Amino acid sequence: MIREYHRPESIEQAVDLFRKHQGRACYMGGGAQINAPDSGAGCDCAVSLAGLGLESIATGRDDVIIGACATLQSVADHPDMPQALREAAGFLRSRHMRNQHTVGGDIAARKHDSFTAAALMALQATVQTADQGEMSVEEYVSGTSDALILSVTVPAQGKRRCALFRQNRSQRGPLLMNMAVGRDTDGDNPVIAVSGAGIGLTRLPETEALLASGADTEQIARQAASEIAPTGHWLGSDDYFRHLCGAAAAHCIGQHA
Numbered sequence: 001m002i003r004e005y006h007r008p009e010s011i012e013q014a015v016d017l018f019r020k021h022q023g024r025a026c027y028m029g030g031g032a033q034i035n036a037p038d039s040g041a042g043c044d045c046a047v048s049l050a051g052l053g054l055e056s057i058a059t060g061r062d063d064v065i066i067g068a069c070a071t072l073q074s075v076a077d078h079p080d081m082p083q084a085l086r087e088a089a090g091f092l093r094s095r096h097m098r099n100q101h102t103v104g105g106d107i108a109a110r111k112h113d114s115f116t117a118a119a120l121m122a123l124q125a126t127v128q129t130a131d132q133g134e135m136s137v138e139e140y141v142s143g144t145s146d147a148l149i150l151s152v153t154v155p156a157q158g159k160r161r162c163a164l165f166r167q168n169r170s171q172r173g174p175l176l177m178n179m180a181v182g183r184d185t186d187g188d189n190p191v192i193a194v195s196g197a198g199i200g201l202t203r204l205p206e207t208e209a210l211l212a213s214g215a216d217t218e219q220i221a222r223q224a225a226s227e228i229a230p231t232g233h234w235l236g237s238d239d240y241f242r243h244l245c246g247a248a249a250a251h252c253i254g255q256h257a
């Protein structure tokens with residue numbers, strides 16, 4: 001439960017407050033996660049980011065810079081955003097939630113069922129932080145950094161292709177499989193980001209290598225199915241999740257064609 005609330009007016013103040021209360025402080029973007037009773041966030045001191053002016057989205061020639069406090073709804077609505085990212089942000093099931101969740105909070109929460117984080121990884125997006133420089137979204141999500149994210153840089157529309165697959169048990173039900181496959185426009189630098197029930201957000205490097213080598217869709221689907229590591233989940237058998245992963249890869253590659 002949040003017992004202490006700070007509303008800093010500068011980035012320096014925010015980082016100082018966070019470090020001063022290290023271990024019990026958390027940054028508050030939209031607050032969806034840290035206020036959820038079952039979040040396990042373990043923080044009782046909120047450092048609000050609301051007064052820092054981090055909501056804007058700026059479009060350049062080669063990239064789009066998204067403020068960490070831009071909401072998923074504003075990403076889904078933005079005409080200059082890569083189409084796959086708009087779609088991924090829109091997957092979060094209600095407008096109310098999309099209006100609350102921020103891009104920075106979505107990345108920092110490191111949720112396995114984040115469609116946005118998978119799409120950002122496939123797009124090779126980077127985060128700019130206040131206290132630990134710049135790093136890829138993948139590094140942030142797979143690491144333990146608690147740096148304050150200021151912005152996220154994604155390639156401009158048309159600079160990188162990205163296709164998505166997602167399957168939930170039902171419209172509001174838990175995630176079964178989530179995949180984003182990104183490639184440069186010439187087909188180079190493939191990134192496959194995948195997560196699912198009992199499967200943390202990860203990449204499939206061997207399937208990526210096969211994709212780069214020009215292998216056909218069937219081979220790639222087989223490799224993807226064998227490369228994920230299901231851990232046994234009540235939502236389905238390991239064989240089922242492997243099958244779903246292969247189908248996801250085939251679907252995404254079909255979208256690129």
Ligand SMILES: Cc1cc2nc3c(=O)[nH]c(=O)nc-3n(C[C@H](O)[C@H](O)[C@H](O)COP(=O)(O)OP(=O)(O)OC[C@H]3O[C@@H](n4cnc5c(N)ncnc54)[C@H](O)[C@@H]3O)c2cc1C
Pocket residue numbers: 025026027028029030031032033034035036041049068069092093100101102103104105106107108109111112113114115146147148149150
């Ligand atoms: C009902 C409900 C449903 C949800 N459904 C989903 C879902 O379908 N998919 C999914 O991925 N997640 C889901 N979540 C989890 C979570 O709410 C989001 O992933 C995301 O964290 C919400 O963004 P926020 O801005 O509200 O985060 P907050 O709650 O403000 O913060 C979340 C975490 O990120 C940190 N943080 C926030 N902003 C920054 C920043 N700029 N820099 C560094 N750290 C920061 C905070 O310290 C905290 O640890 C759900 C949560 C709830 C309550």
